[in-house]
Amino acid sequence: MKNGLLPVAGCDEAGRGPLAGPVVAAAVILDPERVPRGLDDSKKLPPAAREKLYDAICATAEVAVAVGSCTRIDRDNILQASLWALARAVEALPVRPGLVFVDGCDRIAVSCECRPVIHGDALVASIAAASIVAKVTRDRLMARLGAAYPGYGFERHMGYSVPEHTEALQRLGPTIHHRRSFSPVARAYGDNLDDADLAEDGLPL
8 A cells, every 4th residue: 555556456266176166266355444354264264254254345345256167277277277267356356456465476467566475365354355255156156066966065075075075976977067187086087197197186296
C-alpha cells in the first residue's frame, strides 16, 4: 500500500496432490476495511470454519476462481496446470490488481507485479483467503463427483490417495476424472510405467 501497488490480491490453489479431480485456483482482493476474522491456511481450519469464512470472503471481497482440468494436468503436468489456473484466476478478478502475492516459490504469468511467498497461506491474509475459497470450491466439486460416481468415496477423501480410494481404483477402475499421469491411476489403466519416470504425484523424478 505504501508503494501505491493497489489493490493487492492473493492467490492459492487446492488439489495438487489428489489422484482425481481438477486443481482449483482462487484469487482474492480483500477489502482492508472488512477483512474477515480468523483467516488462516485452509488446511489448518476445520470444514465448518472454512465454510463460514468462505461465505464471509465472498460477501466482502473481490473473488475469482479458475480450474485446471485433469486433461490439462495430464498434458502439461500438475505444476504447470496449477500455475496456469492461478494466472487465470487473477486475470478473472473484476478489479485489476496492482500486485499479486502467490503462495509458493513460483511466479505466475499475470499482467501486474507478482511476488511469490513461501508458506504464504499462513503469512498473507489475501493468500489465506484464496486458499479457503479454493479448498471449499474444490471440496464441493468433489462432493458432487462423489454423488455422480458412487463407490469411490470422493466426498470423503476428495480424490487423495488413501486406502479407500486405492481399493476403489482396483475394484471399479478409473473414471474420466482420474489423472492418468499419476502413477497409481496409470497402473489402474494398465499403463506400463517405470518408477524412474513418474513419482506418485505425476511429476518427473
